[in-house]
Amino acid sequence: MSHIHPTAVVDAQACIDERASIGPFAVIGPHVRIGAGTTVGAHCVIDGHTTIGQDNRIYPFASLGAAPQDKKYGGEPTELRIGDRNTIREFCTFNTGTAQDKGSTTIGNDNWIMAYVHIAHDCVVGDHTTMANNATLAGHVEVGDWATIGGLTGVLQRMRIGAHTMVGFSSHVGKDVPPFMVVDGNPLAVRGVNLVGLRRRDFSDQRISAIREMHKLLYRQGLTLEQARAAMAQLPATHPEAAQDVALMDAFLASSVAGIAR
Numbered sequence: 001m002s003h004i005h006p007t008a009v010v011d012a013q014a015c016i017d018e019r020a021s022i023g024p025f026a027v028i029g030p031h032v033r034i035g036a037g038t039t040v041g042a043h044c045v046i047d048g049h050t051t052i053g054q055d056n057r058i059y060p061f062a063s064l065g066a067a068p069q070d071k072k073y074g075g076e077p078t079e080l081r082i083g084d085r086n087t088i089r090e091f092c093t094f095n096t097g098t099a100q101d102k103g104s105t106t107i108g109n110d111n112w113i114m115a116y117v118h119i120a121h122d123c124v125v126g127d128h129t130t131m132a133n134n135a136t137l138a139g140h141v142e143v144g145d146w147a148t149i150g151g152l153t154g155v156l157q158r159m160r161i162g163a164h165t166m167v168g169f170s171s172h173v174g175k176d177v178p179p180f181m182v183v184d185g186n187p188l189a190v191r192g193v194n195l196v197g198l199r200r201r202d203f204s205d206q207r208i209s210a211i212r213e214m215h216k217l218l219y220r221q222g223l224t225l226e227q228a229r230a231a232m233a234q235l236p237a238t239h240p241e242a243a244q245d246v247a248l249m250d251a252f253l254a255s256s257v258a259g260i261a262r
Helices: 195-200 205-219 225-232 240-254
Strands: 049-052 063-066 079-082 093-095 104-107 181-184 189-193
Touching: 049 063, 063 079, 079 093, 093 104, 189 195, 189 205, 195 205, 205 225, 205 240, 225 240
Parallel strands: 049 079, 063 093, 079 104
Antiparallel strands: 181 189
16 A cells, blocks of 8 residues: 555545655645655645656645636646656645646656745646746746756746756746746846756757857847847758757747747
């Protein structure tokens, strides 16, 4: 049987893998599914249509799967989906989605989510992200793989934070943050390329060179966005290793609705 503390309140309809662990005074609702190897700390509340994968570590007092903080929410059976091997620290709050969007809040794998982080309805968080204490995502936010969000940062609804970005401490994200960039402040400003992060992830010199060139085209040469995109399209000819990085950047820029931080 699952390792369920005798003081935990677990609904009989909840699906808890026999290799999961539920701590003292935790409350688990009827539509919750928890995978093998996941540990739920003391006093956590997991509710709603929430699915949690394997080998996650959820620390005490987290609230996962509560109804979205959206006045339009009418009790629809929306979801929260959490992948594998995530660390979710104390007092985090993740809400389910809304019928007005995709109906699901989604968090990927291998994320490091520190205390008091809030992830609102319909957010999509990728893999290997880091969110420091009190980072707050409003509804419908998208966070790409390997992004880092500094503590006390607020992200406005429907903003997108690209892959491999670094958002500095106590920033106000009111524009989309293109992949590979370092940003901070209020108003938000681009400070350069996330060289430390890229090197830690073993990006080659050629890939980094192409990413630095994309930064120059976007921020240093006075080009319009369309002119910068056209110039970026030529980079794979001289930097073939970076073709996927250029494609990632171009797709992000082409799909921006809010506009990018510039």
